[in-house]
Amino acid sequence: MSSTFDQIANIIAETCDIPRDTIKPESHAIDDLGIDSLDFLDIAFAIDKAFGIKMPLEKWTQEVNDGKATTEQYFVLKNLADRIDELVAAKNAGASTAS
Amino acid sequence: MQLEYFQLIDRIVDLNLGERTITVEAQVPQTHTIFEGHFPGFPIMPGVLLTEAMAQSSGWLVLGVTNFERMPFLAMVKEAKMRGFVSPGQLLTIEAKIEHEGSGFAVTSAKARVGTELKCSAALTFRHIPFPDPKLRVYMDAMAHKIGYPFQAIAK
Numbered sequence: 508m509s510s511t512f513d514q515i516a517n518i519i520a521e522t523c524d525i526p527r528d529t530i531k532p533e534s535h536a537i538d539d540l541g542i543d544s545l546d547f548l549d550i551a552f553a554i555d556k557a558f559g560i561k562m563p564l565e566k567w568t569q570e571v572n573d574g575k576a577t578t579e580q581y582f583v584l585k586n587l588a589d590r591i592d593e594l595v596a597a598k599n600a601g602a603s604t605a606s
Numbered sequence: 607m608q609l610e611y612f613q614l615i616d617r618i619v620d621l622n623l624g625e626r627t628i629t630v631e632a633q634v635p636q637t638h639t640i641f642e643g644h645f646p647g648f649p650i651m652p653g654v655l656l657t658e659a660m661a662q663s664s665g666w667l668v669l670g671v672t673n674f675e676r677m678p679f680l681a682m683v684k685e686a687k688m689r690g691f692v693s694p695g696q697l698l699t700i701e702a703k704i705e706h707e708g709s710g711f712a713v714t715s716a717k718a719r720v721g722t723e724l725k726c727s728a729a730l731t732f733r734h735i736p737f738p739d740p741k742l743r744v745y746m747d748a749m750a751h752k753i754g755y756p757f758q759a760i761a762k
Contacts, residue, residue, distance in 0.1 A: 520643055545681060548711050560636060562708040 511558075511588040519584075520552045522546065524570035537578065560594040607635055612748065613628065614659040619699070621670055621759045626704035628667040630753075632659050632718075640677040648670045651692040657683055660716035664702040664730050664751075668712050668762055671704060671732060677742060678712065682731035690725045692718075698725070710734060 509517075512532050519536070520527040523546050536542045542550065551562050570576035580586055607614050620629040634651055641649035661680045668678040690696065702716040710733060717727045737743040752755070 548681060548708070548733070551708055552706055552709070552713055552731070555706060561709055564711075568710075568711070578685070 510585060511591050514557060515550075515584055515588055515591070518557065519550055522549045522553055530584065532583075532588070532589065534584050535579065536582040536587070537585065538582075554591065558595055559589055560591065560598055562594065564590070607632055609635065609638055609640060609655070610659070614655065615662050615666065615700075615753055616628065618754050618756060621756050623655070623670055623759055626671065626699065626707075628670070628703075629661060629701050630663045630666065632700060633697060634661075634692060634694055634696045634700040638694070641694055649694050651690040651694075653726070654684070656692060656698075656718060657686050657728055659698060660700055660702065660718055660728050661697070661730055661732075662728065664701040664712075664716050665703075665705060665732065666704050666740060666750070667714065668732055668734055669750070670755075671707065673760055674735040674743075674746070674750075675736065677683035677737050678732035678734040679744070680730065681711070681733045682735070684729040684731070686726070686728040688726050690720075690723060692720060692725050696720045705729070712753065744747070 516530040519525060519540065519542070519585055525540055525582060530540065534540055539551065539591055541590060552563055565577065567581045571578055571581070571584055583598070609610060614632050615630045616633050617631045618628065619631055622628070640652065644650065644652050644713070646666055661683075664681070665678045698718045698720060700716060700718040702714050704714050706713040712734060713734050714730045714732070715727070716730060718725050
C-alpha cells in the first residue's frame with residue numbers, strides 16, 4: 508500500500524499536470540509547485556474522496572490568516588500527509604467509538 | 607427566464623436535502639435579442655447559458671444545504687457537454703446533485719432535459735462563503751420566494 512505522501516503526490520501530478528518526479532515530501536504546494544487556490548480545490552476534492560475525509564481547508568486558511576499557523580504546516584507535502592493521517596485516524600476513532 | 611437579469615431558473619420543482627438533489631424548471635423565452643445573433647435563421651440557446659442554468663440550479667441546492675448562510679460562486683466547469691439543441695420556447699427541466707461537500711466548496715453534477723431528451727450535462731465546482739454583503743442575502747431571499755423555494759424543506 509502506497510504511503511499517504513505518495514497518494515497525495517500522485518493526485519497532484521494528475522490534477523495539476525506536474526511531473527511526478529518533481530513532487531517531493533519537502534515541496535511546498537504553493538511556493539514550490541505553483542499550485543493556485545483553484546487547483547487546490549480540485550486536489551482537496553480528490554484527497555477527500557481518496558481518504559474519505561473532509562480536509563478543513565477553511566479552518567486551516569483562517570489559522571494562517573490569523574497568524575496561528577504557517578502555510579508550511581499545511582502545504583509542505585510531508586506535513587499535509589501528516590495532517591491527512593491525523594484526519595483519517597480521527598475518523599477511524601470516531602467510527603470505532605460509534606460501533 | 608429573465609436573461610437580462612441573468613435569472614435563468616423559473617421554478618423549484620423539488621428539493622431533497624437528504625438526497626442532496628434539486629429539480630428546477632427554466633422556460634426558454636420564445637423571443638429574445640440573443641436569438642437574433644445566435645443564430646440568424648437557426649435560433650438556439652447558447653451553451654454558456656445552458657451551463658449557467660445548470661450552475662444556478664446547483665447553486666440553489668448549495669444554498670439550501672448551507673441553510674442560506676453561505677453564497678455559492680461557480681469556480682469550475684468540467685465535462686460540460688451540449689448534447690442537443692435547445693430552441694426558443696422550450697421548457698428545460700434541470701436536475702442537480704451534490705457529489706461532494708468539502709470545506710468551503712461543493713461539487714455537483716447537473717443535467718438538463720427537454721421532455722425526456724437529455725440536452726446537456728456538466729460537473730460543477732462551487733466555492734461558498736458567508737454572504738459578502740447583506741444586500742445579496744436580501745436579494746437571494748427575494749429570488750428564492752419568487753421561484754417558489756421550499757423553505758420548509760430546510761426547516762426540517
